[in-house]
Amino acid sequence: MKILLATVYHYPHTGGLSVHVATLKAGLEARGHEVDVLSFSDIPEFEQKAKVRGPGFLMNKLSKGKGFVYGLKARKKMLQKLMEQVKHKNYDIVNAQEVYATFAALDAGMPVVSTVHGYLTYEALSAGNILKDSPEERFLMEEEVKAYRSTRAIITVDTRIKEYVEREAGVSGTAIRNFINVDDFRPDTENKAAYRQKHGVPADAPVFFVPRRLTKKNGVIYPILSLPAVLEKYPNAQLIYAGTGEAMEEMKRLIAERKIENNVTLLGAIPHHVIKEYYALADVALVPSVHSAGVEEATSISALEAMGSGQPLIACAVGGLKEIVDHNVDGLLVEEKNVEELSAAMIELLDHPEKGQELAKRARAKIEAEYSHLAAAEKYEEIYLGAK
Structure with a gap:
């Protein structure tokens, strides 16, 4: 199969999601598949600053959370544009790594399954990116539900997230616990x-x-x-x-x-x-x-x-x-x-x-x-x- 792994965040970067993508890519390639990765890192640096970081920073100064939501939407549009540019490669499936990568693939008209690594809305609250009981909190939860109901299949990285998706969106997913490259990480x-x-x-x-x-x-x-x-x-x-x-x-x-x-x-x-x-x-x-x-x-x-x-x-x-x-x-x-x-x-x-x-x-x-x-x-x- 020809598989596209997609994320609205940087790749590679420090963090579990990036490690997950790299390790999954290695495993799929070892099984004979052709795998590409498309991410926010494929956007020129000046565009990242001019269209996402700069406006988002200013919007957050005016109202906490607005810049965060704006940033996710902007990243989605930019990733969608990249997907449309590579659509001619005829990928069998896009594996979106979060809600807004799912939306990018859907709007680009590409077949998509979604991996859910966590709780978008709750994690934004925990990190202080949005405020409790704010319009941004309600909006992000609505977006989560919409994405989970629109994708062709849901994969979660543990059973609690699987239960969360089913509870919030009424969608049954498949829990595949995280994994590592056992050849890379070994006693030394x-x-x-x-x-x-x-x-x-x-x-x-x-x-x-x-x-x-x-x-x-x-x-x-x-x-x-x-x-x-x-x-x-x-x-x-x-x-x-x-x-x-x-x-x-x-x-x-x-x-x-x-x-x-x-x-x-x-x-x-x-x-x-x-x-x-x-x-x-x-x-x-x-x-x-x-x-x-x-x-x-x-x-x-x-x-x-x-x-x-x-x-x-x-x-x-x-x-x-x-x-x-x-x-x-x-x-x-x-x-x-x-x-x-x-x-x-x-x-x-x-x-x-x-x-x-x-x-x-x-x-x-x-x-x-x-x-x-x-x-x-x-x-x-x-x-x-x-x-x-």
Whole structure:
């Protein structure tokens, strides 16, 4: 088949959606399909600024949320134009990665199935992009329902999102949990010392790695709040974040207030291939997601990558994380926002590295058996064939 993966956001970029697209593309191509990606990155930079970012910024200054909605509509129009330009390639199916990519394909007259990665309206509320009980909130929910009812098939990345789509739009979808390239993300501990030297990480420091976009629902402040208790026993412990987002300033403030600047590193956005090196140099990976404005973590790609990379994982018991982590078997689950419980789990894995190694070993086996990109691609293929 000829398949077009489409998103109104940038590709590639830091974040789970971009990783999902790249990994799905690799899996489908391994199965013999021809796969292209069309994204906002294919729009010239000057057009992005002149037609989306600039006007959206000004509109938000006048009324919170209006610029956000305007930006989504503008991205849709621009993506639709790109689709019309490649329509002659006769794609068998377009797999839209969100609501407005779905609208772009529909208006371009192309056959489309939609992957739902999250909750558009609730996530916009959680991130502060729109206001609660505003016209923008009502409009976005109406747009979600319209998209879910108009596409040929719905794929969701966990069962909770499947239930959400069915509840809000009355449409039954297929839940295919997120997945990773099991060949890319695999244990690499033999290079741990070399990676630490390369990235300037002390050779003897216990390292906690948080590969998370810095946004409220990802709970990124809680490792900072939990670290002081860890430092009482392990004063040279390091907490390293990879990601960007609107929570950055709050995190910097919390770090300064606790005087732990020497123990916390905010890397910002780093390339995905470099993320693998940080998994390898770390001792423990943290995925501290929380409920926020009705949003909860789906099948976290970060958690899957950590488990595939052979690192012991501590995650919060919310959303899809409860589906992929079996507590005390292949990872540790802690109560969300519970600073003391997270601190205790961090200390436990430093006190008992052999336990962490055993958890990591079982986690890798689970990833190979249940979360391979090749197995997921086969499931997507079946849906594409049924929707042609």
